[in-house]
Each structure stands twice: as structure tokens, then as C-alpha cells.
Amino acid sequence: MTLISERQVVLFKPQGRMDLEGGMALSKKMAELLPERDQLWVIDLAEVDFMDSSGLVALVNGFKAARQNGCRLVLCNVQTPVRLVLEITKLDLVFEIVDNQEEISGFVNKSSMLLVR
Template sequence: MSEFRDKRSGCDFEKIGVGERMTLVEQYEEVVLQPQGRLDTVGGEALQQQWATLAPRRYKVWIIDMSRIEFIDSSGLVALVTGLKAATEMGTKMILCGLRPSARLVFEITQLDRAFAIFENYEAITRSFGRTQEVLQAV
């Protein structure tokens, strides 16, 4: 595991895993997942595998940074809904951020924007709640 400073938020994170399709970073009691490319059948399966990896660690917040997702289909949505269900069952908060306009439209059309906490970017999350600890309690 290695430390790095995230340019988007200015926060120090600890990398806990980097793959071809996904980056995972950890800060305090939260984990930030950043899937990349297409969240389709293959990308959705990769994301679902991450839920199994995250569950035993008992983070209080899962932040899914969608800024590098170029395409999302129903398989990707199923993976995200599965993650939301798993997080909720464990008492973990799940937040999405960085949705591109096309992905945002998919969430609006399917009305999943009502099920997920969605923010413009990671900075917007910290601005809205002041700091990470407040995110844990307010979402």
C-alpha cells in the first residue's frame, strides 16, 4: 500500500488496489472506488467483485467516483444497485460522484438518482459535509 495525494480533492489517500478497470483508495473510514471505461457486463462484473472485497473491511462510506466511466448500461446499473443493497445491509453509506452527463441521464431516466446519494465530485461531498466524519453521519 502506498500513500498519494489526490489532485481532485487535495486529500491524502492510501492506495489499496489498482487494476486495469478500477482504482481503490482508502482514507479514514471511507473507501473511494474509481471504475474506468465501460460499466457494462464486464465492468459490472468487476465492480460486483469489489463489493465482496470491501464487505469484510467494514468501511463506513463507499464513494464511487464515476468520472472515468465513459458508458453505462443495465449491467452496470445492476452492479451499482447490488452494491447499494450490500452497503445498506452492512450499515455502510454509498455515495456516487463525478457522473458524466450521459450517465447522469441514465440515472434520471431510470429514477435511480432518487435511490443514490449523487454529488458532482469528491470535493462537493467534502464541501457539503465539511469533512469526512460529517459525511459518515449525514448521508
């Protein structure tokens, strides 16, 4: 999992499967984060090809944590199998979903991005 952090934007890039192991890895990264009010949390799912209930729990918990800390959470690059899971569970109506990171770049400053692995 890759975490890219900027003063206003935190970019999570999970890879592979969002099952128990992948969901726990994402949850751990989010728990390590020291949120600041008005941050944008972006979860880039471009490299996630499978998601089960454990992955959904990680996303929902991340959404709740973002909200509780005055942050905004956005999903991007959602692949078809993952999008179907979100649609079946009606979570596509809860999450803000954009097609790609370029749609997000219009309202963020990328001047000082830090990559954390």
C-alpha cells in the same frame, strides 16, 4: 479499476464502460471489501462514459450491500451519459449523488488514505 481505502472512506474509481465486464469488476471489488459500520462508500464515475443494465445492477447491488452493513454509498462525478441512464431509470432518486469529491471531503478525514489497485 482503482480502489482507495481509508478507515472511514472507501473510494471506488471504475474506468471506461460500465457494461457486463465493468459491472462485474465493480461488483467483485465490492464483494472483496470487508465493510465496517458507518463507512462511506464513494463511487467516483468521472472516468465512466457508458453504463448499461449490467452497470446499473452493480450499483444497485453495491447500494444494497452498503445499506445491509450500515454504510453509506455516494456517487460522484457522474458524467452526462451515465446521469441520463440514472434519470431514465429513476435511480437518481435512490442514489445520493454529489458533483465531485470535494463535496465529500468536507465530512471525511483524509489523513491516512491507502491506494489499492
